[in-house]
Amino acid sequence: xxxxxxxxxxxxxxxxxCIENIAMKPDMKPEIAKIxxxxxxxxxxxxxxxxxxxxxxxxxxxxxxxxxxxxxTLHRMLQQLETAGMLQRxxxxxxxxxxxxxxxxxxxxxLNNTVQGARHAVLSQLVKEIGxxxxxxxxxxxxxxxxxxxxxxxxxxxxxxxGSQVPVHCSASGKLFLAQMxxxxxxxLLAHVSLERFTHNTLTDLSLLEEEIERVGSAGHAFDxxxxxxxxxxxxxxxxxARGRSNLGLAVQGPTMRLSRExxxxxxxxxxxxxxxxxxxxxxxxxxxxxxxx
Amino acid sequence: xxxxxxxxxxxxxxxxxCIENIAMKPDMKPEIAKIxxxxxxxxxxxxxxxxxxxxxxxxxxxxxxxxxxxxxTLHRMLQQLETAGMLQRxxxxxxxxxxxxxxxxxxxxxLNNTVQGARHAVLSQLVKEIGxxxxxxxxxxxxxxxxxxxxxxxxxxxxxxxGSQVPVHCSASGKLFLAQMxxxxxxxLLAHVSLERFTHNTLTDLSLLEEEIERVGSAGHAFDxxxxxxxxxxxxxxxxxARGRSNLGLAVQGPTMRLSRExxxxxxxxxxxxxxxxxxxxxxxxxxxxxxxx
DNA sequence: CGTTTTATTCCATTTTCTGGAACTGATGCT
DNA sequence: AGCATCAGTTCCAGAAAATGGAATAAAACG
Numbered sequence: 001x002x003x004x005x006x007x008x009x010x011x012x013x014x015x016x017x018c019i020e021n022i023a024m025k026p027d028m029k030p031e032i033a034k035i036x037x038x039x040x041x042x043x044x045x046x047x048x049x050x051x052x053x054x055x056x057x058x059x060x061x062x063x064x065x066x067x068x069x070x071x072x073t074l075h076r077m078l079q080q081l082e083t084a085g086m087l088q089r090x091x092x093x094x095x096x097x098x099x100x101x102x103x104x105x106x107x108x109x110x111l112n113n114t115v116q117g118a119r120h121a122v123l124s125q126l127v128k129e130i131g132x133x134x135x136x137x138x139x140x141x142x143x144x145x146x147x148x149x150x151x152x153x154x155x156x157x158x159x160x161x162x163g164s165q166v167p168v169h170c171s172a173s174g175k176l177f178l179a180q181m182x183x184x185x186x187x188x189l190l191a192h193v194s195l196e197r198f199t200h201n202t203l204t205d206l207s208l209l210e211e212e213i214e215r216v217g218s219a220g221h222a223f224d225x226x227x228x229x230x231x232x233x234x235x236x237x238x239x240x241x242a243r244g245r246s247n248l249g250l251a252v253q254g255p256t257m258r259l260s261r262e263x264x265x266x267x268x269x270x271x272x273x274x275x276x277x278x279x280x281x282x283x284x285x286x287x288x289x290x291x292x293x294x
Numbered sequence: 295x296x297x298x299x300x301x302x303x304x305x306x307x308x309x310x311x312c313i314e315n316i317a318m319k320p321d322m323k324p325e326i327a328k329i330x331x332x333x334x335x336x337x338x339x340x341x342x343x344x345x346x347x348x349x350x351x352x353x354x355x356x357x358x359x360x361x362x363x364x365x366x367t368l369h370r371m372l373q374q375l376e377t378a379g380m381l382q383r384x385x386x387x388x389x390x391x392x393x394x395x396x397x398x399x400x401x402x403x404x405l406n407n408t409v410q411g412a413r414h415a416v417l418s419q420l421v422k423e424i425g426x427x428x429x430x431x432x433x434x435x436x437x438x439x440x441x442x443x444x445x446x447x448x449x450x451x452x453x454x455x456x457g458s459q460v461p462v463h464c465s466a467s468g469k470l471f472l473a474q475m476x477x478x479x480x481x482x483l484l485a486h487v488s489l490e491r492f493t494h495n496t497l498t499d500l501s502l503l504e505e506e507i508e509r510v511g512s513a514g515h516a517f518d519x520x521x522x523x524x525x526x527x528x529x530x531x532x533x534x535x536a537r538g539r540s541n542l543g544l545a546v547q548g549p550t551m552r553l554s555r556e557x558x559x560x561x562x563x564x565x566x567x568x569x570x571x572x573x574x575x576x577x578x579x580x581x582x583x584x585x586x587x588x
Numbered sequence: 589c590g591t592t593t594t595a596t597t598c599c600a601t602t603t604t605c606t607g608g609a610a611c612t613g614a615t616g617c618t
Numbered sequence: 619a620g621c622a623t624c625a626g627t628t629c630c631a632g633a634a635a636a637t638g639g640a641a642t643a644a645a646a647c648g
Contacts, residue, residue: 040604040636041335042378045399052399055406056579061594070638075596084336085457088441089434092541094594094645095580097409100457105339105346106400112349115391140383147382163379163394185614247386285350286389333635334605355625364607369627388625479645 035067047077048102051087057095115285116148119278123150126274130267132254133157136278137173137236139247140165142193144174147248156255158232169195169209170202172224172236173249179217180238180246186213201227221268223261231256235264239275242283250275329361341371342396345381351389409579410442413572417444420568424561426548427451430572431467431530433541434459436487438468441542450549452526463489463503464496466518466530467543473511474532474540480507495521515562517555525550529558533569533576542576544569 034050037043050067051058060078064071078096081087085101119136127134127150135149143165151157168174168189178186195204203209216222224234236251252259252267328344331337344361345352354372358365372390375381379395413430421428421444429443437459445451462468462483472480489498497503510516518528530545546553546561 037378039374041338042374043636044335044339045378045380049395049399049402052402053406055408057409057576059594060596071594072596072598072638072640073636076636079596080333080336084331084339086339088432088439090432090441090542090576092535093434098403098407101343102403103407103410105343106403108343108346109392109396109400110404112347113392113397115350116397138382138384140387145382147384188613241386248384282351282384335635353625354627358625365626366607366609366628367605370605373627 035069044077044080047074048081048086051096051098057090057097059094059096115281118281120148120150122274122277122281123148126150126250126252126270127152129270130252132252132259132267133160134250134252134274135160135162136239137171137249137251139168139174139177142168142189144168144171144177144249152254154258156257158229158253158255160253166228167193167196167198169193169204170198170224170227172222172234173251175213175216175222175224176236176238176249177247179213179222198228199226199230201225203227221271223264225261226256233259233261233264235261235267235271237268237271237275239282240279242279242286248278248282250278329363338371338374341368342375342380345390345392351384351391353388353390409575412575414442414444416568416571416575417442420444420544420546420564421446423564424546426546426553426561427454428544428546428568429454429456430533431465431543431545433462433468433471436462436483438462438465438471438543446548448552450551452523452547452549454547460522461487461490461492463487463498464492464518464521466516466528467545469507469510469516469518470530470532470543471541473507473516492522493520493524495519497521515565517558519555520550527553527555527558529555529561529565531562531565531569534573535576540573542572544572 035043035046037046047063047067050063060071060075063069063074063078067074078087081102082089082096082099085099086105087096087102088099089095090097123134123136131152131154133150133152136147137144138147139145144167145165146160146162149160149162151159166174168178178189181189190206190209195206195209196202197204203212221235221237224232224236226232232253233256234251234253236249238246239248239250240246241248250271252264252271254264329337329340331340341357341361344357354365354369357363357368357372361368372381375396376383376390376393379393380399381390381396382393383389384391417428417430425446425448427444427446430441431438432441433439438461439459440454440456443454443456445453460468462472472483475483484500484503489500489503490496491498497506515529515531518526518530520526526547527550528545528547530543532540533542533544534540535542544565546558546565548558
């Protein structure tokens, strides 16, 4: 009955621990194939991504060699994009470039991106203030999703990607999300996840987890004390929601070498203030409680 | 045997003549339906355009009301975009926002848009220099396509959209394109177009057009002296191509009230210089004469 | 003018999309 | 707590679109 779609699961490969080794960029360009997607429409978007990375014109033949896709397929895709005004053929009818419509789309996307921009600004400010990496999280399905993240500048740090997901039972935000659910909801959710062990601190026993959740609920903040990754301490609060329960979390993460529980607690006021700012941003950007206009 | 796809034809509605009435923006928002496209993939892009215009979060239900699309259809589309990382659900699992991947796509599109940017800069400079609207054109199929355009600041002016198309036989650039073709090619092209009359200056007779084309070919520049729109004079030159024949034109347009043939001729040196700059830009952005790498 | 390279069309097969109807889960009201 | 309501999700059979090998057309080359 698992209807889980393909997602970035918490593959620990992604969660590179950069200890005394900052900025190790893999940067190996395969130069081979790049287009993928489970559906034709997504393949088209994938093609657009390849195109978006070009700062020069390109030809059908060139793309064929670059992506490995059959020529008629690519031809159809390009033709489709061209008649839609997303691409334009230049001069000799052989070289393509981006079209007005595509550029306008990109411009609008970035221009109207006020929410992410504002949130990100709050996050940056917070990181600057307390000196450790912070992220905004949300409950997505049965897992905690990293919506945005700003890394600290300190040389020793954990490097995590926005977009990756971690289990609820061993993350600070996850425990907060659980704590504010109705018991019935929580039970349903927990029934679908296995309390997998990641470290010796991971709470794999349901009753222990319930206890912890109770504690978290009354305290209003949660720790993840090396429960997911060894050496990683995290403290989180909820971003208060306008109506109903919140599903946004704000967390600070740091290596235990530098971040103790006490120090983490001292960040709470700053954390709460930032959460409040994010709540204000979101309230403004949410199209109102009731549904529609005329 | 006409395999012409749907395009922005030269509907004269688009070609608004703004005389003593600058900046009349229609700006009527239908608020009704917006999604269209001949294929599922294009409909998805169209949906992205709707989304891109939002600066707030949106819900499935909201989009249903806004676009009129059936709920399961929209649900599927959003789900598809979400699993691809193009969208992210926020907090309550009900509001969507743009995802990292979509934002990166938009950024890349705009960042690597050096060619259009550079061309546009040349165009702006030219307009500033000579004080009349200028555009870059290309031959697309059997018609002349406006690739880019910069309007003059003068109050009296013709307002034309980049992306629109005009017939070859009554545009300055069109005649230039025809002039540099091999006779056989030209004959083939002209066989597929009707020399429609737009004004009393329009060349609707094939032999007269051939004469004009000869003249244009040896002069290296072409006029459109009220042959398409009454009151519109235009002079064009070709953007020289690295190899083979050029398919890019550069043109100045102005109302006859202000722009005479003599004055237009005086712009030729500036026009030629700008064309040269554009040629240099394009040469650099064209992935080389021969095809592939290893 | 023949040769080569690249673009385009064809089309039978496979895959995907479509959207009405039914279902599920959440929220709100009494 | 129990029912009403509303938004989100799943189902599925018919309709539509994508796929890509092979054939064809059109340029570019020499």
